Amino acid sequence: MRMSKRISGFQASPIRRLVPYANDAKRRGVHVFHLNIGQPDIITPPQVIEAVRDYGRKIIAYGQSEGELELREALPSYYKSFGVDVAADDIMITTGGSEAIQFTFMTLCDPGDEVIVPEPYYTNVGAFAQTASITLKPVTSRLEDGFTLPDIAHFEAMVTPKTRAIMLCSPNNPTGHIYTDEELRQILDLVKRLDIFLIVDEVYREFVYDGKRFTSVLSYPEYADRVVVVDSFSKRYSMCGARIGALVCKNKVVLEGAMKIAQARLCPPDIEQVAALAAVKTPQEYLDRVRDEYESRRDFIVNELHKIPGVLCSEPKGAFYLVAKLPVENAEDFCIYLLRDFQLNGQTVMLAPAEGFYVTEGLGRDEVRIAYVLNTVDLKHAMACLKAALASYPGRKDPVA
Ligand SMILES: Cc1ncc(COP(=O)(O)O)c(C=O)c1O
Structure with a gap:
């Protein structure tokens, strides 16, 4: 049966389409830090x-x-x-x-x-x-x-x-x-x-x-x-x-x-x-506290990313996302590698390939979107995974000496 032209033009969400790889990793007992999706760990009022x-x-x-x-x-x-x-x-x-x-x-x-x-x-x-x-x-x-x-x-x-x-x-x-x-x-x-x-x-x-x-x-x-x-x-x-x-x-x-x-x-x-x-009716104090928490996560993750060789990122001024350029040809392949082929002490990190965040074809191919929605302890482990995975990734553009 024929589907609409409209639906066949849809791409699966770049935020969610690698979920089967994450589920497989979890079945193998690997802990996945989800920085692919804007789901905060902040307690609802x-x-x-x-x-x-x-x-x-x-x-x-x-x-x-x-x-x-x-x-x-x-x-x-x-x-x-x-x-x-x-x-x-x-x-x-x-x-x-x-x-x-x-x-x-x-x-x-x-x-x-x-x-x-x-x-x-x-x-x-x-x-x-x-x-x-x-x-x-x-x-x-x-x-x-x-x-x-x-x-x-x-x-x-x-x-x-x-x-x-x-x-x-x-x-x-x-x-x-x-x-x-x-x-x-x-x-x-x-x-x-x-x-x-x-x-x-x-x-x-x-x-x-x-x-x-x-x-x-x-x-x-x-x-x-x-x-x-x-x-x-x-x-x-x-x-x-x-x-x-x-x-x-x-x-x-x-x-x-x-x-x-x-x-x-x-x-x-x-x-x-x-x-x-x-x-x-939530008191302003809740919103202020949550904002301060995200700001410290922002400071932490930007600092960690600056320390990883070959990674570029801008300093976000708001929201809880950033786009980082990685030293790889194809960030989606690298995101799959993170989930399918890599682990560090039983952990890995899930990121969203950024290509789907561009309308223009071909842009963002070496970029990922990172949602800093986890606490700084988890972010630290996630960034350690990212750093180690980039060092071991066979598709790295400029191999680390
Ligand atoms: C920029 C932006 N607009 C809208 C939405 C959708 O939000 P809602 O959960 O209210 O549908 C999101 C969700 O991530 C978002 O990031």
């Missing part, structure tokens, strides 16, 4: 778990398609805490930030339309674009430049009559870059000039390091009608499995459009929204 335990309703019923009012009304005070003025009516609760991205694409774009995205980019956006039959047009950022925003002329060069939006992710997955006020303004001016939208994925906004304050794209009211923000509870409160996110937009036409799709999927999950409501 206890009141979130308690809220699930105390879910007192007798029926788990369908709720509002735009999300429960109580949750939507609780969110503006959270946004206020970083200087953003939004109302409950500007917020649609979604099944994770993932659904917010899909709704946004479906609402803003027709099949064949184009969205410009700096690469490397959050790889699942590629799958969401394919689902909506839209094309991502890449503008390449480079490790050597610290993954800063490429010159605005590169964005302009990508514009065609089919361009409907530019999409940024800040703090960035996979690079850890945070777009500066100047970078955001340049992009906002461009989308205004082109009369298109700017979609910004801010799911990592709580993870900003070096004492810096995060500036949301929602804090530029003069551009508010053309800005869509993707938000998520997953990482902020370490509740990834709860699947609660949000689409935030001041443009009512966009929200009304998204609502038509939201109604078709009936509602976001109910028990999880109760958990999310409890999460919004």
Whole structure:
């Protein structure tokens, strides 16, 4: 039987497709440090778990398609805490930030339309674009430049009559870059000039390091009608499995459009929204502590990577990912070697090959994305594995003397 052309164009997720190799390694008794996926080891705030335990309703019923009012009304005070003025009516609760991205694409774009995205980019956006039959047009950022925003002329060069939006992710997955006020303004001016939208994925906004304050794209009211923000509870409160996110937009036409799709999927999950409501009440102290923990992991891992011969990485300023260039031809082969052929004292490490984080074919082939989601003791063991594996890897480009 024939499958859709759409689905045959999909690639298996570069974050998950090496899982069978990891499972085999585990069956052989090897401990695998998972730095391939953004699943933190941080404890979810206890009141979130308690809220699930105390879910007192007798029926788990369908709720509002735009999300429960109580949750939507609780969110503006959270946004206020970083200087953003939004109302409950500007917020649609979604099944994770993932659904917010899909709704946004479906609402803003027709099949064949184009969205410009700096690469490397959050790889699942590629799958969401394919689902909506839209094309991502890449503008390449480079490790050597610290993954800063490429010159605005590169964005302009990508514009065609089919361009409907530019999409940024800040703090960035996979690079850890945070777009500066100047970078955001340049992009906002461009989308205004082109009369298109700017979609910004801010799911990592709580993870900003070096004492810096995060500036949301929602804090530029003069551009508010053309800005869509993707938000998520997953990482902020370490509740990834709860699947609660949000689409935030001041443009009512966009929200009304998204609502038509939201109604078709009936509602976001109910028990999880109760958990999310409890999460919004999490004291700032929890978020500060988690941020400090990630910052020390960032410092630790960057320092360890700098010590491994032939490895290059930039210093991420936020989120909990980085891209590292390895002295190998093909990072995916090396990631398989790590899982299939290598162990150090019964341990190995799983990384995500970065090629799938680029739209442009061939880019990122010698790069990996590393998620520093484990504690520093585990990170130390994982980096020892990486160093030893690079030294013994037969496909190494510049053999260590
Ligand atoms: C940049 C980015 N956006 C969105 C998501 C999806 O998050 P959610 O769990 O809310 O669907 C992720 C998950 O890793 C992500 O890294």
